[in-house]
Amino acid sequence: MEQVHSNDASLADPAAIRQAMEYYAERGWTDGLPVVPVTDSYLAEFLAQTCKQPSDVVFAMPHLNRNLTVRLAAINAAMAGCRPDYFPVILAAWQSLAEEGYATRGIWQSTTGTAPLLLVNGPVRSGIGMNSAGNVFGSGFRANATIGRTIRLTAINAFGLRPHQLDQATQGTPAKYTACIAENEEDSPWDPLHVQFGLAASDSAVTAMIIRSCIHMEARHTTVPEQLGLDLAGTIARTGALVHKTISALVVLSPEHARIFARAGWSKPDLSQFIYDRATCTRAQLAAVGKDAISRQTRWRLPADHPDAIADDALPESGAGTVRVLNSPEAVLVAVAGANNAGVSAVVETFGPRGGPPAVVRIADGTSSDVRS
Amino acid sequence: MPAVSICTDAFIVPAKAMANVYGFPGYEFATMPHPLASLDQSEIQASARTLLPALIRILGVES
Numbered sequence: 001m002e003q004v005h006s007n008d009a010s011l012a013d014p015a016a017i018r019q020a021m022e023y024y025a026e027r028g029w030t031d032g033l034p035v036v037p038v039t040d041s042y043l044a045e046f047l048a049q050t051c052k053q054p055s056d057v058v059f060a061m062p063h064l065n066r067n068l069t070v071r072l073a074a075i076n077a078a079m080a081g082c083r084p085d086y087f088p089v090i091l092a093a094w095q096s097l098a099e100e101g102y103a104t105r106g107i108w109q110s111t112t113g114t115a116p117l118l119l120v121n122g123p124v125r126s127g128i129g130m131n132s133a134g135n136v137f138g139s140g141f142r143a144n145a146t147i148g149r150t151i152r153l154t155a156i157n158a159f160g161l162r163p164h165q166l167d168q169a170t171q172g173t174p175a176k177y178t179a180c181i182a183e184n185e186e187d188s189p190w191d192p193l194h195v196q197f198g199l200a201a202s203d204s205a206v207t208a209m210i211i212r213s214c215i216h217m218e219a220r221h222t223t224v225p226e227q228l229g230l231d232l233a234g235t236i237a238r239t240g241a242l243v244h245k246t247i248s249a250l251v252v253l254s255p256e257h258a259r260i261f262a263r264a265g266w267s268k269p270d271l272s273q274f275i276y277d278r279a280t281c282t283r284a285q286l287a288a289v290g291k292d293a294i295s296r297q298t299r300w301r302l303p304a305d306h307p308d309a310i311a312d313d314a315l316p317e318s319g320a321g322t323v324r325v326l327n328s329p330e331a332v333l334v335a336v337a338g339a340n341n342a343g344v345s346a347v348v349e350t351f352g353p354r355g356g357p358p359a360v361v362r363i364a365d366g367t368s369s370d371v372r373s
Numbered sequence: 374m375p376a377v378s379i380c381t382d383a384f385i386v387p388a389k390a391m392a393n394v395y396g397f398p399g400y401e402f403a404t405m406p407h408p409l410a411s412l413d414q415s416e417i418q419a420s421a422r423t424l425l426p427a428l429i430r431i432l433g434v435e436s
Contacts, residue, residue, distance in 0.1 A: 064394055109387070165390045307414060 024079070028162065031153050031177060035079040045084040046074035050091055050364065058094045061159055063106055064166070068094065068158045076154040081146040086128055089143075089206060090150050092363040093118050096208035097151070099359035102351055107210055108161050112243070113169030114351050116151045117211045117250070118180040119335060121194035122204030124363055125182040132182035134339035136252075137214060137346065148180030175211060181337050187255035188336035189262030196268060197360045204363040209250060210351040213241070219257070220343035225264040228257055229271060233278035235347045236332070237325045239289045242281070242301050245312055246324070248331040248354035249347050251275070255340035268334040276329040283314070283321045328355040377431045379424065381407035403427040 020037035024030055047054055047070065054071035061067075070091070077090045097103050097116060107114050120130055131141035139145060155161040163169065169176075185192040185201075194205035217235045219228055236249050251271070253261075261271055286292035291301035293309035302309055314320040326332060331354045338344065380388045382404050392400035405420050412420065 066394075160390075160394070164386060166387055166394075168384065168387045 029079070029157050031149065031156060033149075033177075035153070036081050038075050038078040042078055042084075043071070043074055046078055046082075046087045047071070049084055049087040052091070058091060059098050059104070061104060061106070064159055066159050068154065072158045073150075073154060076157055077146075077150045079157075080150040080153045081142065082150055083128070083142070083146075086143060086147055088363050088365070089118075089120065089124060089128070089147055089204075092206040092361045093147070093151060093208055096206050096359040096361040099361065100208050100210065101359075102210040103155075107351060108155055108159075109166055109168055111168050111170045112212060112351070113172040113176075114210045114212050115173050115175035115179050116148075117175065117209045117348060117350075118148060118151070119193060119207045119209070119250070120147075120180065120182045120205070121185065121192045121207070121360075122199075122363070123202065124204035125185075127204075130180075130182040132184040132337055133187070134341070136181045136184070136337040136339075137179075144180045144182070145178050148178030152176050152178070173212060175214065179211065179214075181252070183335050184255060184337045184340075187258075187340045189255075189259050190268050190334075190336065193333070193335050193358070194360050194362075197357055199360060199362055205360050206363060207358050207360045209348070209358065211250075211348050212351055213349040215347045215349065217345045217347055218343065219345075222343075223260050223263075225261045225266055226274075228260055229274045230278055232271075232345070232347060233275045233280075236275065236349075237279040237281055239281060239285060239291060241349055242286075242291050242325060244353060245294050245299050245301065246327040246331065246353045248326065248350045248352060249275075250333045250335060250350055252335050252337050252346040252348060254338040254342065254345050255336055256343050257345045258336045269329065271334055272329040272332040275332045276324070276326050279325050279332075280315070280322050281325060283323065286323060327353045330355045330357070333358060375432055377428045378402040379405060379428075381405055381409050383407035401431050403431060 017037060021034050024035050024037065029035065050070060052070045054069060056070045057067045058070055058073055059068040073090060073094060074087060077087055082090065103116065125132055128143045129141065130143045161167045183192050192201070193207060194203060195201050199205055215235055217231060219231050222228060232251055241247050283292060287304070290303040293302055293304040293306065294312045295302050295308045296310045297308055312323055315322045315324065380402060385404060388402055392398055403424055405424055
């Protein structure tokens with residue numbers, strides 16, 4: 001990639017721009033969509049956004065013997081269509097992904113087919129024009145679209161995680177093109193996620209999660225928090241998601257749904273606790289799909305009559321007839337995003353059992369080091 | 374310790390790609406038909422018996 005910086009002067013020639021774009025495509029330096037040609041002077045604008053050195057490593061995949069430097073991260077951010085002032089968000093995202101851990105350990109090569117989701121909080125949202133309201137998971141906003149795109153494009157270009165090669169995803173997910181949302185802090189009745197986990201409201205932060213699915217949950221008919229909570233719990237506790245013993249989720253509430261809980265006096269931890277208690281499967285449901293036990297070796301779910309099977313943990317009071325699908329209330333994170341116009345929310349299925357705090361990383365202002373919350 | 378890698382034929386391309394990443398493009402591994410995860414015990418044992426000559430050959434065992 002180091003050799004492809006065209007002269008700035010050529011940018012005045014549309015034909016030369018198209019030629020450069022085709023060159024990138026022919027070399028496979030793309031997620032399939034056109035990428036922006038990067039010149040040395042344009043790259044310098046990105047590098048000026050951080051106090052880190054271009055050679056500093058921001059993300060490593062030891063099993064691939066490959067590292068991501070600040071310079072490579074900046075080239076790919078520019079190629080993905082980011083503005084230079086988005087770059088501090090990108091660097092914080094890579095730090096969050098490193099702390100989150102699954103990508104470092106090779107999950108992006110798995111047949112499961114996961115994608116990174118970035119949740120952005122704080123003043124940076126308005127500073128760079130991020131969408132936190134209507135169509136928050138959809139298209140139409142450059143900052144959301146290109147910041148999310150940057151992560152996967154970088155995975156392809158810097159780590160070689162191309163489909164049919166090192167990326168073995170059976171189907172993948174549309175979120176692999178881009179998945180970056182901002183929390184709608186202005187329409188939320190609660191503290192935003194980064195404040196919940198120890199940062200100041202005046203800080204900006206990125207929280208990265210590895211996800212498999214984003215499931216729509218619609219309920220316009222009710223103002224009863226228990227009904228909404230049960231709808232969310234039922235959405236989470238689908239057997240198809242139960243690869244491992246337990247699962248985890250990010251519940252992204254619309255402002256309308258969030259206010260129903262808040263008006264009834266529920267905090268975000270209250271909602272997580274409610275969902276933890278009600279996100280269950282019956283033994284009969286699990287047995288019907290052959291997921292009523294755990295593998296002794298892999299901890300994956302399998303039938304109880306499998307030679308490697310051991311019993312899972314059932315609720316004691318249920319006589320082994322009911323099984324929780326979450327390992328703790330902390331396995332459910334809650335954020336607020338979307339327009340305040342309908343009872344439409346989403347359950348983002350995060351990969352792995354989780355239960356610990358999320359990887360909330362403060363976005364550096366370009367003059368100080370990135371700081372973990 | 375000597376070892377032989379085994380993968381199903383669905384993973385031949387990524388297996389070769391990983392060998393390239395580690396600088397051993399000619400790294401030899403054994404393959405078996407996909408799928409593996411849904412085989413029962415007798416089918417697993419049958420696959421193992423079928424694989425055995427390839428494993429012994431790659432290990433360089435002298436007869």
